[in-house]
Amino acid sequence: MRRAALGTAFLLALSAPSAEAGTDEARTTPVRVATLCPFVTDALAAAPERVRVVASVRRSAAAPVAPGVADLGTPHTPNTEILAASGAEMVVADRTMHAALAEKLEARGLEVVLVDA
Numbered sequence: 001m002r003r004a005a006l007g008t009a010f011l012l013a014l015s016a017p018s019a020e021a022g023t024d025e026a027r028t029t030p031v032r033v034a035t036l037c038p039f040v041t042d043a044l045a046a047a048p049e050r051v052r053v054v055a056s057v058r059r060s061a062a063a064p065v066a067p068g069v070a071d072l073g074t075p076h077t078p079n080t081e082i083l084a085a086s087g088a089e090m091v092v093a094d095r096t097m098h099a100a101l102a103e104k105l106e107a108r109g110l111e112v113v114l115v116d117a
Contacts, residue, residue: 030048030049030050030051030052031050031051031052031089031090032052032054032086032087032088032089032090033051033052033053033054033088033089033090033091033092034053034054034055034056034070034072034083034086034088034090034091034092035053035055035056035057035091035092035093036057036072036075036078036091036092036093036094036097036098036101037057037075037092037093037094037115037117038056038057038058038059038075039117040092040115041053041056041057041065041066041069053066053069054069054070054086054087054088055069055070055071055072055082055083055086055088056069056070056071056072057072057073057074057075057078058071058072058073058074061074070082070083070085070086075094075097076097078098078101080101080104080105083105084108088110089110089111090110090111090112090113091105091110091111091112091113092112092113092115093105093112093113093114093115094114094115094116094117095114095115095116095117096116096117097117098114099114102114
């Protein structure tokens with residue numbers, strides 16, 4: 001239930017019209033997202049027209065990420081070099097596990113959304 005509610009809230013936030021490059025036009029391309037929480041990757045898969053997951057952590061060491069998605073490793077030690085190279089506009093991370101990392105990512109100009117997992 002919590003995962004479904006989180007996914008719904010996140011998708012609603014992403015579906016709201018947003019201005020690009022100072023225009024009043026709604027965004028027409030999917031937001032490029034990196035996820036540091038495997039369940040967020042699952043939730044975002046439901047809206048490929050709004051969100052494109054470009055990088056993700058693995059659910060387990062034996063479970064690869066989806067084809068075409070950059071592999072960031074484990075949620076506990078995500079590879080920030082691969083994350084930076086992924087071209088993500090937004091990073092979704094766990095508030096407790098990734099709080100220190102969030103500051104560094106924001107300093108690089110990424111929008112970071114921290115969730116309570």
